[in-house]
Amino acid sequence: MKTPHRSRRKQSESGIALLIAIFALMLISVVAITLIGASGSESSLAGNYRSSTSAYYAGFAGLEEGRGRVLPSNPNYFDPMAGAQSLPVGTLRYIVNPAPGESAATILTSYPDTEYDREFGAGSYAAATKTTTNPVSTVAGIQGPLYKWVRINAATERSLGIDVNQDTILNNATPLFYDAGLNPPSLIVPLNPLAPPPTARQALEVTALAVLPDGSQKMAQYVVAPKTFGLNFPSALTLSAKQVNFSGANSNVYFGNGTDGSGNPPPVPGCSPNPSTSLPAIGVTEPLGGTTNKASVIAGLPRPDHYTGGGLPTPSVSDTITLSPAL
Numbered sequence: 001m002k003t004p005h006r007s008r009r010k011q012s013e014s015g016i017a018l019l020i021a022i023f024a025l026m027l028i029s030v031v032a033i034t035l036i037g038a039s040g041s042e043s044s045l046a047g048n049y050r051s052s053t054s055a056y057y058a059g060f061a062g063l064e065e066g067r068g069r070v071l072p073s074n075p076n077y078f079d080p081m082a083g084a085q086s087l088p089v090g091t092l093r094y095i096v097n098p099a100p101g102e103s104a105a106t107i108l109t110s111y112p113d114t115e116y117d118r119e120f121g122a123g124s125y126a127a128a129t130k131t132t133t134n135p136v137s138t139v140a141g142i143q144g145p146l147y148k149w150v151r152i153n154a155a156t157e158r159s160l161g162i163d164v165n166q167d168t169i170l171n172n173a174t175p176l177f178y179d180a181g182l183n184p185p186s187l188i189v190p191l192n193p194l195a196p197p198p199t200a201r202q203a204l205e206v207t208a209l210a211v212l213p214d215g216s217q218k219m220a221q222y223v224v225a226p227k228t229f230g231l232n233f234p235s236a237l238t239l240s241a242k243q244v245n246f247s248g249a250n251s252n253v254y255f256g257n258g259t260d261g262s263g264n265p266p267p268v269p270g271c272s273p274n275p276s277t278s279l280p281a282i283g284v285t286e287p288l289g290g291t292t293n294k295a296s297v298i299a300g301l302p303r304p305d306h307y308t309g310g311g312l313p314t315p316s317v318s319d320t321i322t323l324s325p326a327l
Helices: 008-012 016-069 104-110 115-120 292-299
Strands: 091-096 129-133 147-154 177-179 186-188 200-202 204-211 217-224 237-239 282-284
Touching: 016 091, 016 147, 016 204, 016 217, 091 104, 104 129, 104 147, 115 204, 282 292
Parallel strands: 091 129, 237 282
Antiparallel strands: 091 147, 147 204, 177 186, 177 200, 204 217
């Protein structure tokens, strides 16, 4: 009688397919979980970047409004110096921009300006004199950029962290000025802020805080100062080229007058017309010599008697002008 022979090898391999299947399933699960996590991280990063960028541009919009509002030629001019020679240290001008449902009176309480104390020292904000005004973006009832406030104040060595006069002391009491008359133009600490050099203008900090509905915040800051470019044009209309071709307006109500302030122009803040100053109505350059450009301009004027100024006969066209280096 024969006894059946059993293979131990076959018994040892039983169930191996199940183990391989389980291992493969686990591997696929790990890969899937990793992909899901990576996808979530990418979405989160994209959302954070979008919020950060939106907050940045909202703050940047606040800076631009603040910078624009300190220009005397701006129709919504906000004089930070209130007619004085300079803005004193410790005097703060705010543009507050509440969202619908918020109150302008509580903006600085709801969104406190903690940056000022960091720049000027603890307790400086509480001791400062503050005035506020409204933004121009919401005048027509249109919701503007989502910044909360813009601060305009005098800049000092301490607030900027720059030892301008190299005396090893960060002065926190004297406002800085930007002197365009120096070579190169640079910041200075004037001996008398009430009587700075004639070529110097005060440096102002413009700081904006933006807060989005999702809570994202961004603070941005400029240091600005007005600069005189010395654009002294030699005529009411100046044409400079090797070859000038010009066609004047054929309208009975169109005039060109080189007398300053002629024609009852609208007033411009900070600009006083000087009627005694009279320049040619049109000035041209003649880089190739001769009078070709002047003759070309005169030929292109359908109403030559409408161009006056500079003590010249009509049409008032001069080719003896020279341009300043600034032009």
